[in-house]
Amino acid sequence: MNPLRRRTFLIAAAMAGATVVLAPASPADAGTDQWEEESKRRQPKRNDVLTGVPSHNGWEMEKVADGRGNIHTRPVPGTPLSGVQLRIGVVDAVLAHVIHRFHCDVDELRDGDVTGWCPPAAVKPALPESNLASGTAVRIRAGHYPPGSRGGFYAPQVAAIHGIIADLGGTVRWGGDDAAVDEALFYIDVRPDDHELPRTALRVRPL
Known part of the structure; x- marks a missing residue:
């Protein structure tokens, strides 16, 4: 979902009184580096x-x-x-x-x-x-x-x-x-x- 469509969807949902939780649709939305960093943080240091x-x-x-x-x-x-x-x-x-x-x-x-x-x-x-x-x-x-x-x-x-x-x-x-x-x-x-x-x-x- 691109930023414009995402924003339109959130506005429409808010007007309808819905509660919506959206995760980033892809690593591109949140930033690939951020996703990789989060993944590493969650993994125990098994090595x-x-x-x-x-x-x-x-x-x-x-x-x-x-x-x-x-x-x-x-x-x-x-x-x-x-x-x-x-x-x-x-x-x-x-x-x-x-x-x-x-x-x-x-x-x-x-x-x-x-x-x-x-x-x-x-x-x-x-x-x-x-x-x-x-x-x-x-x-x-x-x-x-x-x-x-x-x-x-x-x-x-x-x-x-x-x-x-x-x-x-x-x-x-x-x-x-x-x-x-x-x-x-x-x-x-x-x-x-x-x-x-x-x-x-x-x-x-x-x-």
Whole structure:
């Protein structure tokens, strides 16, 4: 609609008592530069967050946490932890449950005992530890159970850990059961399109 016809239409509508809202008919009406600027303003700065690279379990690694991405500091109800950086949604529901069960069934935790997300450059992409960079894993007392070292837990504690994992229907794996053993590591063991993970999250999420 050219400016003259547009103005005539608005005048006629006002005389008829109508309420009319007109958006610019094309970029030419508002100015191409203005439209492009508005479009860029509305888009999150995803390039500052996403890597385009999957972690070991298929979830995308992210460059930062608590920014404009999917990984944020989440509470862990029933524990003294102030928060853990996890992928929000079904992942944080399931991993928070793992942490809580560890606190109750394996050993009491203190604030600072659990770490979540870490930068992609800090992990080896070919190993399950890379899941930390996608917000889909946690390390519990990493200093007590270093990678490659087995036997950090007593037999009853190992049985309790296996009980926690079994209750989650295969959606979570313990690094202590891996060939490249990492007893501090617990991670989501299904891909992003898995259908069991949402069901498990609903089952274990606190009311």
